[in-house]
Amino acid sequence: MIEFFRKQAYLIDFTMSSLLRRKGKNFGLLLVYTLIVFMLASVMLFSHSLRKEAGIILQQSPEIIVQRLVAGRHALIPAEYIQKMGRLRGVTSKKGRLWGYFYNPVVKANYTVMAPDHLDLSTTEVIIGAGIARTIGLGIGDYFTMRSNNDTFSFQVKDIIERNSELVTTDLVLISPKAYRVITGIPEGQFTDIVLSVRNPREVRKVAEKLVQKLPDIRPVLREEILRTYDSIFAWRQGIVFVLLIGALLAFVIFAWDKASGLSAEEKREIGILKAVGWESADILHMKFWEGIIISLSAFMLGYLAAYLHVFYSSAVLFESVLKGWATLYPQFKLVPFIDGLQIATLFFFTIFPYVVATIIPIWKASVTDPDAIMR
Amino acid sequence: MFLSPAILALILVSAVISLMLILASGFAIQVLQKWNINSGSELQLNLERRTYLISTLLIWAFASELISLMLFIYNAESMSGQFVGAMCATGVLNVNEWGWPTLFLKIAIFFSGTIWLALNYLDNKGFDYPLVRVKYLLLLLIVPMVITEFYMQTRYFMEMNPDVITSCCGSLFSVDAKGVASEVSSLTPRQAIIAMYGSGLLLMLSGTWYLLRNKGGLLFSLFGLTAFITAIMSIISYISLYIYEHPHHHCPFCILKSGHDYAGYTLYIPLFLATSLALAAGTISYWKKIPSLNSSVAVYAPKLVYLALIFFNIFYILATWWVWQSNLTMESIWQ
Incomplete structure (x- = not known):
């Protein structure tokens, strides 16, 4: 056993020195290889973290959102619907929500306005998201203005929402329910939608089913359905980018094939000499195998590391707009680093696997050549 | 798709x-x-x-x-x-x-x-x-x-069709029509325990027999395969229950998750390794009569048997340990 390892160690040693003898060629290959890994890994890390982030955020959202439909469109829901629902087994709380969007023509952006009843806000106070504060340049104590039909309302900024939840709160405006009704003109006794909390996840579907039977004009939106949709959308976007990158991958495979098959005269002579001094075909194959491993692993690690830095420290500047979507009040956020086996195995199959497949045949051709045929 | x-x-x-x-x-x-x-x-x-x-x-x-x-x-x-x-x-x-x-x-x-x-x-x-x-x-x-x-x-x-919300105005509530069965049908624990430890015993015996007498390599492979199948069945039937500490969760994959201390890896890696070693040992041992291979078989086959036995033992010890350290008690239920 020890002999085996020793032999491999000598082979690696020899391979390293032979690689370094042809710096230009090998660094060229390494560079292209690293770039391929970098691109694919960036896309994967980025969209994977977005998926995770969406999942984490939705963990706190209510299990069921009930919306009322009028002629197939979302309409305000009367407060008596909460009574109409009656007691539903498994539902721990029912609450009407007031929220909507507000377009500000000055900054050309949409705010999400919410009127939570658990916050102790007076009618003239407001809490705003960090994105709004940044765009308009507001601080705590400043005045924030919203224009409705004819009137203009001013609110004093009581607080700015912390940065760590910026992905969802960047464009958020929190005001008191009373002020919300005045600005939007929604009468008392009406809500935007109703949210239900259900303790046991297995009962969610049953509760939704009962709701639809009781109140035919509503539509329940389940948290798990939203999560599922996010999951597939991000997976799909990632897939699209990968399909686009397959062209680059193919180019890389051809490049690797070419590099491996176009052995220079010097390399051929080297193999000839090695065989003449007693190396077997299997030894040459081993050496070439180590060469492939060394190049692949360095490219993989360098590429992955670069992608990691690119995604988690520079917020993926290169792919951001494709994968994340785009908006004026876009949140600035740092993603939580997240790596898993699935990503690494997938990446392996997209980079190292094609490289190996492309180089096996040329390498074999080189290894079985007769020494005298080369050196003659 | x-x-x-x-x-x-x-x-x-x-x-x-x-x-x-x-x-x-x-x-x-x-x-x-x-x-x-x-x-x-x-x-x-x-x-x-x-x-x-x-x-x-x-x-x-x-x-x-x-x-x-x-x-x-x-x-x-x-x-x-x-x-x-x-x-x-x-x-x-x-x-x-x-x-x-x-x-x-x-x-x-x-x-x-x-x-x-x-x-x-x-x-x-x-x-x-x-x-x-x-x-x-x-x-x-x-x-x-x-x-x-x-x-x-x-x-x-x-042929996978995802159940997703197609648009905000689409039909959002899809009733679970077909229903995906989430549990694997399983043996009763008693049968599984007997099968797993029984086949383990047969495997040990045939392995030792091979090491002592240089005979029965194929039999060893066969027992290895049986041990593999009974082990998988046991994981589904009762070992996973003890890892989850839940009397009805039989899934053989969730034990790979972090929430269960990656217990699955400690079971599957030795098991797959041991089974492939056992299969390789049987395959090799069969050719000992060929003169040019005789000496190689004599060197490699016992080594493989030895390693296979070691890994199978690791698997059995770990499987027993996961059951033993669990807080789940099923004594009065299973008899």
């Missing part, structure tokens, strides 16, 4: 491996017809040279097959959020009728691959390549498996 990178990778790998093996099978047919070690013809020389290429190709193909097996399970695990009623990999494999067959084929290909590689290794030790025909005949048997796997896997992924 989904377009996620992991699925693209799995399909890509299956396609490439199938291509590689078709390439190799063309060569295998040539070997079966024209191999003649005593001839010095150019054809024979070419064939001998090409064996290097084929064995390198196959080592890579089978190694990739192993990684793709893992990726397949990881992928099923990660997609569980995208189907109504699927809680983990089991649910995703149940999404259509191709899921489980694909998984079983992948496992079968992995074990066939280890047998082939063992045969190949042994063959290369003999100066006259005595097993070359056997080896390539076996390869021709593996090729249809790999192609079927490619077909099944592609069907599996193509």
Whole structure:
């Protein structure tokens, strides 16, 4: 056993020195290889973290959102619907929500306005998201203005929402329910939608089913359905980018094939000499195998590391707009680093696997050549 | 159909491996017809040279097959959020009728691959390549498996229909119509315990018998395979219950998750390793009568048996330990 390892160690040693003898060629290959890994890994890390982030955020959202439909469109829901629902087994709380969007023509952006009843806000106070504060340049104590039909309302900024939840709160405006009704003109006794909390996840579907039977004009939106949709959308976007990158991958495979098959005269002579001094075909194959491993692993690690830095420290500047979507009040956020086996195995199959497949045949051709045929 | 990178990778790998093996099978047919070690013809020389290429190709193909097996399970695990009623990999494999067959084929290909590689290794030790025909005949048997796997896997992924919200105004509430069964049917724990430890005992006995008398290698392999099957059944039937500490959760995949201390890896890695070693040991030991292989068999077969026994023991100890340290008590229920 020890002999085996020793032999491999000598082979690696020899391979390293032979690689370094042809710096230009090998660094060229390494560079292209690293770039391929970098691109694919960036896309994967980025969209994977977005998926995770969406999942984490939705963990706190209510299990069921009930919306009322009028002629197939979302309409305000009367407060008596909460009574109409009656007691539903498994539902721990029912609450009407007031929220909507507000377009500000000055900054050309949409705010999400919410009127939570658990916050102790007076009618003239407001809490705003960090994105709004940044765009308009507001601080705590400043005045924030919203224009409705004819009137203009001013609110004093009581607080700015912390940065760590910026992905969802960047464009958020929190005001008191009373002020919300005045600005939007929604009468008392009406809500935007109703949210239900259900303790046991297995009962969610049953509760939704009962709701639809009781109140035919509503539509329940389940948290798990939203999560599922996010999951597939991000997976799909990632897939699209990968399909686009397959062209680059193919180019890389051809490049690797070419590099491996176009052995220079010097390399051929080297193999000839090695065989003449007693190396077997299997030894040459081993050496070439180590060469492939060394190049692949360095490219993989360098590429992955670069992608990691690119995604988690520079917020993926290169792919951001494709994968994340785009908006004026876009949140600035740092993603939580997240790596898993699935990503690494997938990446392996997209980079190292094609490289190996492309180089096996040329390498074999080189290894079985007769020494005298080369050196003659 | 989904377009996620992991699925693209799995399909890509299956396609490439199938291509590689078709390439190799063309060569295998040539070997079966024209191999003649005593001839010095150019054809024979070419064939001998090409064996290097084929064995390198196959080592890579089978190694990739192993990684793709893992990726397949990881992928099923990660997609569980995208189907109504699927809680983990089991649910995703149940999404259509191709899921489980694909998984079983992948496992079968992995074990066939280890047998082939063992045969190949042994063959290369003999100066006259005595097993070359056997080896390539076996390869021709593996090729249809790999192609079927490619077909099944592609069907599996193509026929997946995600339950997602298509747009904000679409119909949002989809009633769980078909319902994905999330549990695997299972043996009663008593039968499983008897089967697992019984087959383990038989395995130990046959292994020791082989080490002492140099006989019964194939029997050892057979017991190894039985032990593998009973072990998987036991994991589903009762070991997983103790790991989850939940009397009705039988899933063989959730134990791979971090929430259960990655217990699955401590069971599956020794088990798969031990089984492939046992299969390799049996395969090798069968050829001891061939003069040019005699000495190699005498060296390698006992080593493999020894290692297989060690890993099987590790598996049994760990399996027992997971059950023993668990807080779940089922005594009065199972009798």
